[in-house]
Amino acid sequence: MRITCGTDFSERGHQAAEVAALLAARSGGRLELVHALDTRGAVLGAAHVLETLETAARERLDFEAGRLRALGATVDTAMPDGWPDEALLGEADRHDSAMIVLAATGSRDGAGVSVGKTCERTLSRAKRPMMVVRDAAPLTAWLRGERPLHILVAFDFSPQAASALAFAARLARIGACRIVAAFADDPRREARRMGLAGSPDEAQGLLQQALADHVAQLEPELPADVVVSPHLGDPAARLAHLAERENADLVVAGTHQRGPLQRLFAGSVSLQLLRDSATNLIIVPTAEAEAAAPAAAPHEVRRVLAATDLSPNGNRAIAQALAIAPAGAEVRIVHVMSPNQMLEGAYGRPSYKEFEAEHAAERANRQQALEALLPRGAKAGQRTIVCEVVEHDLPARAIAEQAEHYDVDLVCVGTLGRTGLSAALLGSTAQEVLRHLRRPLLLVPPAER
Numbered sequence: 001m002r003i004t005c006g007t008d009f010s011e012r013g014h015q016a017a018e019v020a021a022l023l024a025a026r027s028g029g030r031l032e033l034v035h036a037l038d039t040r041g042a043v044l045g046a047a048h049v050l051e052t053l054e055t056a057a058r059e060r061l062d063f064e065a066g067r068l069r070a071l072g073a074t075v076d077t078a079m080p081d082g083w084p085d086e087a088l089l090g091e092a093d094r095h096d097s098a099m100i101v102l103a104a105t106g107s108r109d110g111a112g113v114s115v116g117k118t119c120e121r122t123l124s125r126a127k128r129p130m131m132v133v134r135d136a137a138p139l140t141a142w143l144r145g146e147r148p149l150h151i152l153v154a155f156d157f158s159p160q161a162a163s164a165l166a167f168a169a170r171l172a173r174i175g176a177c178r179i180v181a182a183f184a185d186d187p188r189r190e191a192r193r194m195g196l197a198g199s200p201d202e203a204q205g206l207l208q209q210a211l212a213d214h215v216a217q218l219e220p221e222l223p224a225d226v227v228v229s230p231h232l233g234d235p236a237a238r239l240a241h242l243a244e245r246e247n248a249d250l251v252v253a254g255t256h257q258r259g260p261l262q263r264l265f266a267g268s269v270s271l272q273l274l275r276d277s278a279t280n281l282i283i284v285p286t287a288e289a290e291a292a293a294p295a296a297a298p299h300e301v302r303r304v305l306a307a308t309d310l311s312p313n314g315n316r317a318i319a320q321a322l323a324i325a326p327a328g329a330e331v332r333i334v335h336v337m338s339p340n341q342m343l344e345g346a347y348g349r350p351s352y353k354e355f356e357a358e359h360a361a362e363r364a365n366r367q368q369a370l371e372a373l374l375p376r377g378a379k380a381g382q383r384t385i386v387c388e389v390v391e392h393d394l395p396a397r398a399i400a401e402q403a404e405h406y407d408v409d410l411v412c413v414g415t416l417g418r419t420g421l422s423a424a425l426l427g428s429t430a431q432e433v434l435r436h437l438r439r440p441l442l443l444v445p446p447a448e449r
Contacts, residue, residue, distance in 0.1 A: 001029040001098035006088045006118070008103075009035070009060050015136035016103035017064060021073035022143035023101075026174050030074045032095055035061050036087035037079050054079075085121040092128060099282075100130045123274055123283055129167055132274060132281045138249035139280060148176040152248035152279075153224070154239050155181035155211065157438060160254025162218050163284045168252045169222045179224040180246055181215050183207065184231045184238035193436075195401030204228050210407065236272035243279045250280045303330045305408040307399045309429075310335060310369055313414040317444045318373055321412040324442075325383055333387040334402055335370050336395040337363060363389055396432030403439050412442045 005020035007013040017033060024031040037057055057079060065075045080087040092100050102119050119132055133139065142149035153168045155161045168179050191203035208228045215224050227246070231238035243251045255270035270283045306321035308314035318333055325331045340347045342358040349355060370387045392398030403411050415430035430443050 001027040002032070002095055003029060003099050003101055004032045004034060004088065004092040004095065004097040005101040006034050006036070006084060006122075007061075007064060008084075009064065010103070012103040012133070014064070015140075016101055016133040017068060018071065019131075019133050019136050019139045019143070020101040021068035021071045021075065022140060023099075023174070024074070025072040026143050029098070030076060031068065032076045032078060032091060032097065033061065033065050033068065034078045034080070034088055034091050036084040037081050083121075084118045085125070088118075088122055089125055092126075097128060100126060100128060102130065102132055104132050104134045119274065120271065123271060126283075126285055129282055129284045132283075134278065134280050135249075142175050142177075142249070145175065148178050150247060150249045151177050151179045152239075152243045152246050152251050153179060153181045154251065154253035154273075155183055155215070155226075156185075157211075157214060158254070160284070162254075164252045164254040164282075165215065165218055165222070165224075167282065167284045168224075169219045171250075171252075172222060179222065180227055180248070181211065181224050182227045182229060182239070182242050182246070183211055184229045184235070184242050186230070193401065194404040195398070196405065200230075204230065206405075206407075234272065235269045236276050239269075239273055240277040240279070243277060248279055250282065251277055252282045252284065254284050301326065301329060301409045303332070303406060303408040304410045304412065305399070305403050305406065306331060306333045306412040307395075307402075307433075308333065308335055308370070308373070308414065309395070310366065311414070313416060313444075313446045315373055315414070316447065317412040317414040317442075320442065320444045321410075322375065322383075322385075324410075327382040330384040330386070332402070332406055332408065333370060333374070333385065334390050334399065335366055335388075336390050336392050336398045337366055338393060339391045363391075394432075396429050397436055399429075399433050400436035400438075403437060408439060410440050410442060411437060412444060415443045415445055 001024065003020045003024045005017050007017050017031075020033075021031050035057060037054060061077050061079055065077050068075050078091050080091065088100060088102075091097075100122065102122060104119060123130055123132075138147070138149065141147050149171070151168050151171065153161070153164050155165060165181065168177070171177055172179060188197070188200065190207055191197050191200040194203045194206060196203040196206075208226055211228065212226045215222070215226060227242070229238070229242050229245075231241065239251065239253065251273070253270055253273060274281060274283065301324070304321045304325045306318045308318055321331055321333070338347065340349060340359075341362050342348045342352075342355060343362050346358075348358070367387070367389050370389065374385055374387060390398050390402060392401075399411065399413065402408075411433070413430055413433055434441055
């Protein structure tokens with residue numbers, strides 16, 4: 001692969017350049033070694049001063065290139081003027097490099113050295129993967145074939161995670177790697193999302209299996225372990241802590257590559273990870289994520305969830321689900337009912353004398369109405385059809401939780417098609433479902449539309 005590496009001729013810069021040279025050599029690519037000649041402070045100086053600075057920098061750059069060529073790499077050099085981050089990004093774009101390599105430089109010593117502003121500015125604008133080298137030793141040992149590289153991939157169900165996994169797979173083709181796809185999040189939130197708030201252990205097990213299936217789907221040839229680690233707090237801090245716990249040599253993470261204003265309001269996990277992590281880091285930006293996203297093929301429809309409020313339009317979603325579900329599929333039909341529902345549209349609390357009996361009677365009525373919608377005999381079309389009344393205060397969230405809990409391939413709901421002011425004032429369950437759902441959603445409009 002073609003690699004662009006920036007150097008300031010510091011000891012850490014030498015180490016990062018060595019990693020870049022070995023990586024270029026092992027992958028059959030070329031290394032472009034870049035030193036930005038920052039002469040802004042000497043613009044008003046004499047011409048011979050500028051010439052002396054340039055000559056000295058050129059000698060050091062040529063010497064460093066010669067040292068790296070001795071490692072077996074094909075090395076080109078460049079010494080552009082200007083800001084280091086702009087010069088580095090410009091050279092990477094000019095050569096269409098596969099990756100940018102920089103050393104972490106700052107005031108702290110040791111493997112946890114803080115990154116400098118050049119790294120942060122480069123990361124915020126980079127359109128290609130960027131490696132920040134904090135501890136070169138495990139990377140150089142891996143590239144010399146002395147040991148496998150332990151890689152932790154920040155993983156979830158997003159396209160950014162898919163791009164990070166794809167880049168880790170690319171590294172695994174260069175040398176032996178042990179890859180861990182790690183999901184670190186609030187376990188209570190994930191349990192609530194699956195409708196298993198009272199069973200966090202079961203939620204974690206289901207999540208781990210879903211992630212393992214997702215890894216196998218994205219990279220079938222990549223042996224990778226999957227870790228679900230319950231962590232609270234800042235996402236970047238969770239990943240940094242998990243990388244240390246897993247003894248990772250390298251963390252690979254995707255990024256949304258948000259602009260300055262978006263980072264101000266939404267934050268940037270990749271930028272914070274760059275600051276917090278004591279481990280070598282590769283950040284894979286959005287462009288790579290967009291290329292990796294199509295690798296995930298759509299699931300065959302084997303499980304369908306249809307939700308209805310028992311209105312004529314809601315019931316159309318059931319008919320549509322049954323029309324598209326193939327033979328052998330499972331169709332799960334749900335109706336969400338308030339936990340405080342009583343007979344004849346009344347609401348109450350468990351402390352009411354008649355509440356328990358009326359609530360049970362109303363639930364039975366709705367179950368009966370739901371089952372009356374189901375086809376019988378041959379009309380079922382060799383499909384398994386299950387109907388259930390679910391109690392929840394928030395119908396949209398209940399539908400999303402049911403979809404996660406039963407791992408469905410498609411969700412069908414009816415919609416009134418409200419837009420504009422009517423949607424804002426009256427709300428839209430379909431819009432709320434879309435906000436919470438991570439799975440394909442089919443919206444069924446009214447018959448007259």
